[in-house]
Amino acid sequence: MAKMNLQEKLAVLSDAAKYDASCASSGTTRRNSAGGKGLGSTEGSGICHAYTPDGRCISLLKILMTNFCIYDCAYCINRVSSQVQRARFTVEEVVHLTTEFYRRNYIEGLFLSSGIIKSPDDTMADMVRIARELREVHHFRGYIHLKTIPDAAPELIEQAGLLADRLSMNMELPTDAGLRTYAPEKNAEEIRRAMGRVHERKLAARDQTHSGRRGAKFAPAGQSTQLIVGADGANDATILQSSTRLYSSYKLKRVYYSAFSPIPDSTAALPLIKPPLVREHRLYQADWLMRFYGYEATEIASATTGGMLDLTVDPKLAWALANRQVFPVDVNRAGKEMLLRVPGFGTKSVARILSARRNGALGYGDLTRIGALVNKAKPFITTRDWSPGSMTDAENLRARFAPKPEQLSLL
Amino acid sequence: MIYAPRLPRLGVFDVWRDAARALASNDVAADSVNWAMEEACDTLFGQGAALPAARAMTVPKEFIPLAKLVCASRATGAHDLLYRVLLRCRNTPHLLNNRADPQVQQLTALAKHVRRDMHKMKAFVRFREVTPQGSNRRQFLSWFEPDHRIEELIAGFFVRRFADMDWVIVTPEVTTRFDCGTLSHEALASDRMALSDDTEDLWRTYYANTFNPARLKIKAMQSEMPKKYWKNLPEADLIPDMIAQAEARVLQMQQTAPTVPPLRAARILGRLPARPEQARGQKPD
Numbered sequence: 161m162a163k164m165n166l167q168e169k170l171a172v173l174s175d176a177a178k179y180d181a182s183c184a185s186s187g188t189t190r191r192n193s194a195g196g197k198g199l200g201s202t203e204g205s206g207i208c209h210a211y212t213p214d215g216r217c218i219s220l221l222k223i224l225m226t227n228f229c230i231y232d233c234a235y236c237i238n239r240v241s242s243q244v245q246r247a248r249f250t251v252e253e254v255v256h257l258t259t260e261f262y263r264r265n266y267i268e269g270l271f272l273s274s275g276i277i278k279s280p281d282d283t284m285a286d287m288v289r290i291a292r293e294l295r296e297v298h299h300f301r302g303y304i305h306l307k308t309i310p311d312a313a314p315e316l317i318e319q320a321g322l323l324a325d326r327l328s329m330n331m332e333l334p335t336d337a338g339l340r341t342y343a344p345e346k347n348a349e350e351i352r353r354a355m356g357r358v359h360e361r362k363l364a365a366r367d368q369t370h371s372g373r374r375g376a377k378f379a380p381a382g383q384s385t386q387l388i389v390g391a392d393g394a395n396d397a398t399i400l401q402s403s404t405r406l407y408s409s410y411k412l413k414r415v416y417y418s419a420f421s422p423i424p425d426s427t428a429a430l431p432l433i434k435p436p437l438v439r440e441h442r443l444y445q446a447d448w449l450m451r452f453y454g455y456e457a458t459e460i461a462s463a464t465t466g467g468m469l470d471l472t473v474d475p476k477l478a479w480a481l482a483n484r485q486v487f488p489v490d491v492n493r494a495g496k497e498m499l500l501r502v503p504g505f506g507t508k509s510v511a512r513i514l515s516a517r518r519n520g521a522l523g524y525g526d527l528t529r530i531g532a533l534v535n536k537a538k539p540f541i542t543t544r545d546w547s548p549g550s551m552t553d554a555e556n557l558r559a560r561f562a563p564k565p566e567q568l569s570l571l
Numbered sequence: 572m573i574y575a576p577r578l579p580r581l582g583v584f585d586v587w588r589d590a591a592r593a594l595a596s597n598d599v600a601a602d603s604v605n606w607a608m609e610e611a612c613d614t615l616f617g618q619g620a621a622l623p624a625a626r627a628m629t630v631p632k633e634f635i636p637l638a639k640l641v642c643a644s645r646a647t648g649a650h651d652l653l654y655r656v657l658l659r660c661r662n663t664p665h666l667l668n669n670r671a672d673p674q675v676q677q678l679t680a681l682a683k684h685v686r687r688d689m690h691k692m693k694a695f696v697r698f699r700e701v702t703p704q705g706s707n708r709r710q711f712l713s714w715f716e717p718d719h720r721i722e723e724l725i726a727g728f729f730v731r732r733f734a735d736m737d738w739v740i741v742t743p744e745v746t747t748r749f750d751c752g753t754l755s756h757e758a759l760a761s762d763r764m765a766l767s768d769d770t771e772d773l774w775r776t777y778y779a780n781t782f783n784p785a786r787l788k789i790k791a792m793q794s795e796m797p798k799k800y801w802k803n804l805p806e807a808d809l810i811p812d813m814i815a816q817a818e819a820r821v822l823q824m825q826q827t828a829p830t831v832p833p834l835r836a837a838r839i840l841g842r843l844p845a846r847p848e849q850a851r852g853q854k855p856d
């Protein structure tokens with residue numbers, strides 16, 4: 161095989177990395193290089209430097225170190241049994257791409273992941289070398305996300321956590337049985353154990369800081385994982401239950417949901433369907449409700465059909481439609497938890513309502529100015545000058561929100 | 572009596588604040604003040620009356636950051652609205668917390684537009700390398716067209732991030748320079764510069780390959796990266812072809828039959844530690 165140049169390698173190794181949904185670069189410690197030494201800064205919220213026509217944000221240079229892999233995960237373009245072209249970056253090449261892209265303001269940092277070469281330890285050690293070179297030789301202060309390999313030695317994960325802002329390990333399949341079937345070399349228990357270790361290590365770093373000694377920051381932007389949706393038979397209720405477990409046991413920052421999409425050179429074992437993008441979207445909405453709106457996975461599941469989220473209306477509205485007995489809510493009296501359950505009220509609108517109503521009872525027009533989606537909310541609320549009457553319990557309430565059926569066109 | 576403070580292109584917030592303090596602390600009604608940028612040079616009011624001497628006055632602490640943003644706004648009446656809200660703040664200290672108030676709502680909307688403009692500038696400035704031979708600091712140049720007068724507000728971001736290199740950001744009205752660690756602004760009219768450098772090819776390669784054709788969502792892309800920014804983004808001229816070919820690429824993936832695993836697959840898998848046999852039941856081929 162002719163030797164590939166940097167551009168050819170970049171094409172192969174970014175193509176291979178794109179099935180990872182995460183591109184977040186927010187929530188880490190604030191750093192900058194204003195002293196004149198080093199390059200880069202992080203200031204809380206991440207920045208999307210470009211968008212591709214798939215609507216996804218480009219914040220990080222998301223690449224694989226190599227797409228050679230000794231494992232055989234059915235859903236993955238890099239599995240050993242795939243015929244895809246293989247490539248491998250050197251340490252210097254990854255460092256060069258990261259810093260040169262960064263200097264031109266294309267990216268916030270690096271998301272490095274890798275196929276497994278030789279052994280999990282060898283692979284992880286190479287990834288750590290890249291991160292160390294960036295941090296210690298180039299004084300790179302931008303964002304680094306390392307995909308960690310669960311089977312790698314704890315010392316390597318320790319080093320990774322000290323160099324990176326975020327660590328992630330992908331569960332990929334929502335159930336242990338799914339993982340056994342489609343990723344036979346992986347082990348769900350092992351992944352959870354590794355997540356648990358990272359979580360404990362983060363806690364330890366925090367305790368040290370409390371006791372006065374400054375402990376080194378460990379993965380300050382937390383850890384995340386990804387679940388593939390639509391490759392195995394898991395339904396949404398099962399997926400949300402898995403997420404709840406991951407959030408509560410390991411305090412994950414994010415669970416990403418990635419609609420399984422056809423990959424080049426796929427195996428016969430998996431469906432080559434159109435990726436279920438709406439389903440993915442509904443799962444993100446449900447996940448959001450669990451994290452910021454106080455919903456339990458079981459509550460969301462209770463408003464599904466056979467464990468699947470309603471694709472026509474969002475999960476918050478679905479829950480409200482299924483629980484109309486608790487509505488309408490009085491905007492001028494209700495507590496925060498109840499206001500958060502009103503369709504059309506986001507966390508920001510709720511905060512504004514709580515602070516604005518101290519200046520006097522709110523009316524319908526005030527809610528519009530506050531930025532609430534009043535049209536959506538109106539069957540579920542009362543205000544100084546509005547009451548929904550029989551609207552709340554109307555038979556056709558769901559139809560009001562469901563999109564109009566598409567017009568058939570004549571051929 | 573009509574007052575007509577004139578606001579300069581650079582340092583607009585400081586001038587607005589000094590004038591507003593002088594006027595508000597003397598209870599000058601908003602209708603007696605005509606705010607305008609110097610460049611607008613309308614002669615109707617000329618310089619207006621001389622500003623009265625300022626007296627001490629306090630403002631709620633949320634007012635200052637809001638005022639800095641709104642001062643940068645190009646929206647008509649922005650400086651006037653800001654002054655009106657300042658006057659009302661004196662008797663209603665919690666006014667800014669009341670988002671249901673129409674003037675507060677308008678003012679926060681103006682600030683939001685400026686903040687969004689700043690965010691887009693952080694995102695879409697593209698530096699091109701112009702380091703001359705023999706220079707010991709690397710030099711970069713960028714052209715950007717912001718909607719509002721945000722050059723001074725945003726410069727700190729680039730200083731904190733790119734302190735080890737020299738850079739210049741040119742906009743139609745202001746040139747911002749960071750030269751050997753020193754930041755400066757100059758009000759200077761400039762025409763658009765078409766720039767490029769070698770690394771752009773690598774970036775374009777990345778952009779094209781990180782795109783998944785099976786998930787086309789053109790509207791989502793355009794709402795976040797409106798077309799008006801495209802002409803200064805090296806990657807943007809790839810977009811039409813990427814969209815046009817997406818469907819065919821997906822179809823091709825679906826129609827290509829699964830391939831036979833390369834020979835080395837069996838060899839490598841055979842070397843891995845043993846795993847339960849039934850687990851491999853679903854193996855392809």
Ligand code: SF4
Nearest residue numbers: 229231233236239275
């Ligand atoms: S371990 Fe599995 S998911 Fe990861 S690169 Fe290898 S085949 Fe793909």
